[in-house]
Amino acid sequence: MVVIVGGWAVTHAHPSAPAPATGGGVAQSTCPMATLPREAMDTVKRIQAGGPFPFPGSDGEVFANHEGHLPKQRRGYYHEYTVVTPHAHDRSMRRIVTGGTPLAHPEQYFYTGNHYDSFCLVTDAGGQP
Known part of the structure; x- marks a missing residue:
């Protein structure tokens, strides 16, 4: 949301939206x-x-x-899963990308809400940061 107050633009991020991971080519936010x-x-x-x-x-x-938004790893390290978007008629843009093995208990979980433009590291999904 952007609010203009006295000529100043003030932005407010939705509290349920994680900060995007950008810069350095790797997911940096959590x-x-x-x-x-x-x-x-x-x-x-x-x-x-x-x-x-x-x-x-x-x-x-x-x-x-x-x-290249996630840390560089060997091919096969990362796997992607759809995060269902209510009322969408396709897979939409939200994903969980996991890193590591075994597949059912990966070491890392990343979330993207914008189809891989940015990621955040999910800190409490059961993997290791």
Whole structure:
């Protein structure tokens, strides 16, 4: 939200929206689960249970990190999962990207709400930061 007060622009970020991770080519901000959409927790629970996933042809696929916004790792380290967006007719833009093995208990969880433009490291999803 942007508010103009006496010629000054004041911005206010939505409290449930994590700060984007930018700069340096790696995810630098952190976000506890409580700051993410409720559906992100549903996705984490599905990951930890090994499924089922709402988009089985896409969820769990290797995420190649072409944009370079996550720390550089070997191919196959990252996997992506859809965070369902209510009322969307497709996968929309929200994802959880995990890093490490095993797949059901990865070392790291990252969230993006803007289809890989930025990420935050989820600090309390069960992995290690």
